[in-house]
Amino acid sequence: MDRFIEQAVVKLGLDIMTAYELTPYEITVIGRQVQEKRYTEFENIIALAWHTEAFARQKKMPRLNRLFKDIRKPVKNSNSSSDAILKAMALEKGIRL
Secondary structure, eight states: OOHHHHHHHHHTOOHHHHHHHHOOOHHHHHHHHHHHHHHHHHHHHHHHHHHHHHHOSSSOOOOOHHHHTTTSOOOOOOOOOOHHHHHHHHHHHTTOO
16 A cells, blocks of 8 residues: 555544555545534534634523423424425325324
């Protein structure tokens, strides 16, 4: 394996022996996944910093149970008028939903 590829594999956190079984395309896909994961982690850290500062600027903090109240509730399916139109169009075409 090329020295450049070996360094890239190590930076990706892959075992060098399993990297020999992968194609260059597979290594590239793994690299993209790692990069996307790092971007997501960075965005989460930035969002955390933003919210921390937003809370710090409030004169009165909201109660913690109020903040957590709706986090785990399942999202309700509301049938809007656009959903009704799409369902009617599907029925006209013979598609049952």
